[in-house]
Amino acid sequence: MIRSKRSSKREMDSTTTFSPEAIKAYAETQIIGKKIHVFDQVDSTNSEAYRIAREGGEEGEIVVADCQLRGRGRLGRSWLSPPGANLYVSVILRPPMVLTNASLLTLMAAVATAKTIKQISGIRPLIKWPNDLLVHGKKVAGLLNEMKARAGQVDFIILGIGINVNMTSGTIPEGMRPIATSLREELGYEISRVELLHELMREVEGEYRAFLTGERERVLREWEEFSQMVGTVVEVKSFDEVIRGRVKGVDSHGSLILLAPDGSERTVIAGDVSHVRKLP
Numbered sequence: 001m002i003r004s005k006r007s008s009k010r011e012m013d014s015t016t017t018f019s020p021e022a023i024k025a026y027a028e029t030q031i032i033g034k035k036i037h038v039f040d041q042v043d044s045t046n047s048e049a050y051r052i053a054r055e056g057g058e059e060g061e062i063v064v065a066d067c068q069l070r071g072r073g074r075l076g077r078s079w080l081s082p083p084g085a086n087l088y089v090s091v092i093l094r095p096p097m098v099l100t101n102a103s104l105l106t107l108m109a110a111v112a113t114a115k116t117i118k119q120i121s122g123i124r125p126l127i128k129w130p131n132d133l134l135v136h137g138k139k140v141a142g143l144l145n146e147m148k149a150r151a152g153q154v155d156f157i158i159l160g161i162g163i164n165v166n167m168t169s170g171t172i173p174e175g176m177r178p179i180a181t182s183l184r185e186e187l188g189y190e191i192s193r194v195e196l197l198h199e200l201m202r203e204v205e206g207e208y209r210a211f212l213t214g215e216r217e218r219v220l221r222e223w224e225e226f227s228q229m230v231g232t233v234v235e236v237k238s239f240d241e242v243i244r245g246r247v248k249g250v251d252s253h254g255s256l257i258l259l260a261p262d263g264s265e266r267t268v269i270a271g272d273v274s275h276v277r278k279l280p
């Protein structure tokens with residue numbers, strides 16, 4: 001049943017059709033996408049979702065845009081968001097959890113995004129802690145999670161997910177070409193953004209349900225499988241410090257655990273992994 005729905009969707013959905021009707025049709029999820037806000041363009045889907053959540057938007061509402069005028073990365077960086085090509089999605093969640101566990105949801109979103117890409121394109125991306133998805137060493141997707149808390153409890157979290165789908169290298173500024181790619185660049189053909197979005201909604205819902213029902217360890221193990229960082233030697237730029245060490249894993253708060261050369265253990269809560277090397 002689902003299969004036939006999907007294949008008929010594939011036929012009617014040209015790879016460039018990204019209409020609200022196509023996006024809203026055939027959505028099979030119960031929580032994620034219970035309400036879908038579709039825009040031709042916004043400053044940032046995260047800013048829009050944050051506004052909606054602050055005004056009472058419910059868990060599972062999502063914001064999707066064809067184009068972002070001021071797509072945001074972390075730490076004030078920007079996210080290249082041309083029209084007609086990629087996915088820019090923000091999901092409102094209201095998990096009953098304390099603030100300190102919130103970064104686990106970044107790992108959960110990374111796993112859901114990696115599974116989506118694998119399912120639709122057959123490409124298995126590598127997750128680079130905390131929020132990058134790489135193919136052949138280049139970034140194909142990025143995550144920006146933002147939240148509002150009250151008295152140590154999460155009020156809402158916005159999962160912001162950007163996937164480079166059909167962007168061609170000609171659209172990517174020259175300076176960014178060595179570090180950015182898209183699924184189309186890797187596959188050599190276009191894929192349907194609508195189909196990718198529906199799969200993303202299913203995967204986020206599946207991972208989020210697992211998360212809520214206490215299967216956090218499973219989500220962490222899936223993250224480790226997709227990241228393949230365990231055992232590698234990395235340098236992490238974290239605030240004003242550069243920390244070197246061998247990756248031991250991620251802890252139950254989503255922090256990266258490193259074994260420093262002196263044998264001590266370091267817990268890194270935020271930062272950029274600037275160098276990854278496999279040791280023999």
Ligand code: BT5
Pocket residue numbers: 043044045046047068070071072073074075077078079080081087088089090131132139140141142143144160161162163164176179180181
């Ligand atoms: C991220 O930041 O990777 C988070 C990206 C999140 C984007 C989504 S789209 C939907 C939602 N709404 C938003 O406004 N944002 C989210 P960061 O780790 O700081 O990486 C940013 C850096 O990646 C930039 O400084 C560039 O070097 C590079 N970059 C920018 N745009 C890119 C793109 N489209 N593809 C690959 N790399 C890009």
